[in-house]
Amino acid sequence: MHLIITDARLARSRAIHLSGTRLILAGLLLSLCLMLVAVTLYHWVFLKGAREGWPIVGSLVRLVVKDEFAERDRFMRANLDAMARRVGEMQARMVQLESLGDRVLGLAGMAPADVQKSDGRGGVLVSARNLSMEELQSTLDELERLTNQRVDLMTVLESRLFDQHIRKKMIPTHAPVTGRVPGSAFGWRVDPITGQSALHTGLDFQADTGTPILAAAGGVVVTQEYHPAYGNMIEVDHGNQLVTRYAHASRTLVKQGDIVRRGQKIAEVGTTGRSTGPHLHFEVLVQGVFQDPQKFLSAGGTAAGAQVAAIQPHASPGQPAIPAAGR
Template identity: 75%
Template sequence: MHFIITDASLAKSRAVHLSGARLLAAMVALSLVLMLSAAGLYHWVFLKGAREGWPVIGALVRLVVKDEFEQRDRFMRENLDAMARRLGEMQARLLQLDALGERVSGLAGVNFAEFKSTAGQGGALVSGRSLSMEELQATLAELEQNTGQHVDMMTVLESRLIDQKVRSMMIPTQQPVSDGHLGSPFGWRIDPFTGRSALHTGMDFQAEPGTSILAAAGGVVVTQELHPAYGNMVEVDHGNNLITRYAHASKVFVKQGDLVKRGQKIAAVGSTGRSTGPHLHFEVLVQGVPQDPGKFLAAGRHLPVAKGAAARAKAAEGTDG
């Protein structure tokens, strides 16, 4: 394409030649300039109209802003409703924890009602209605407080249960022989050596020589000696002035100062000391006073079956003093 440019008097002229590529580039450049100009003008007019409240532009701006706010509000409402549902589920689980805590507190010996009144409780239960942000924040704060109180409560219950477990392990309720049957029970009987009535301060378990003698509870060995009457004897201190005594053993597998666990093998059945046959003489002493071991063993459901008449019939058989 050729262009001829002349001045007013036609005295001078100039020819301009544009190829196809140059013409296309010029048109693209012109289009870009026009687009940028239009965009700038539109932006300027739109902003000016929005600031000054021109009727058409102001209405358009309000419509756009309203739609944007509605979308944002709808998004927030959906999220608030989802959080409220989750909060309701958490509160329901806290109610389940309350029920569980009430059952466990009975085992731990804790008055659950008094504990809750001391710790305090509260918090509006989340219902099906929509909550505002302020209500949701307040409920979350109360839920956090209640959760902390439940943690404290469960910690107390755990401590009580552990303490009870430890105490129960220190009470002699474990059967002290692995394989044997009851001979002479605790109480008054005819002494097999003197033939006179005498207090039998323990229980006799008849068993084969070498039968395992087990610690009736955990504790510390305070005595391990050869006694004139009790023969090879072991005494275990369980704390709280409670001691168990195991007598007439053929062998002893612990020494003074040893820690023993419930059910641990500490000796073997024999017939040493003042004895007429192989058996274990088992005593329970509280503050040095002999107690009926049968009551302790019965508490642990380890007491061997021995009907009253049969047990007394064996009292005159080979037992200790």
């Protein structure tokens, strides 16, 4: 396209050549300018009409604003209803959690009265009516408070149950020699070497040389030595001044300072020291005082404990305690 531009007196002229690309760019530029002008006028007219209360423009603005608020209100109401349903489900789960917490409290040996309850009514209640934003926020805050309280409770329960678990593992209730019938039990008997009455301070397990000796509970090895009476001997400290002793071993597998777990192999049966044959002499001491190992094994439900209970002799209360190792 060629455009010729002349002045009023036709004294000068100028020719402009427009190609297809230039025409397209010029059209786009013109369209953009028209759109900007239209948007500016529309915005200016509606704002001015809304502020000054022009009849037609004011009605249109109120209509648009009303529809916008109605749509926003429907959207918020739908979301509030959905949130209220979710809060109701959370409330039901909180009630179940409180019931579960009470049962676990019983297992942990704690009375429900020892733990602060919410208000005795099972927590917050979400009704079926439409909730306002303030009511919903208040309900959520209450649920958060109850949740934090339950978390604290479960933390206490976890600590109590873990403590009970550890204490149970530290009590010598595991049979030190499995699958064997105990020989001499704890109590007064005729010493097989001297032929005199003496207190047998432990429990004997008859077994072949090399039979594994197991730790009756977890603890720390405090003694691993050769004793003239006990032979190769191991003592394990379980805390609270509770010690177990394993005597007459042919071979010891742990040393002083080692940490052993419940049921771990720590030695092998033998006949070292003051012994008349291969066996394990097993003792339990509390605050340095000899205790009947059968009581501990019976508490653990072991077969050895049950078998010893049937043959356990009763010491006379008037007789002095004279330690006598060996069979």
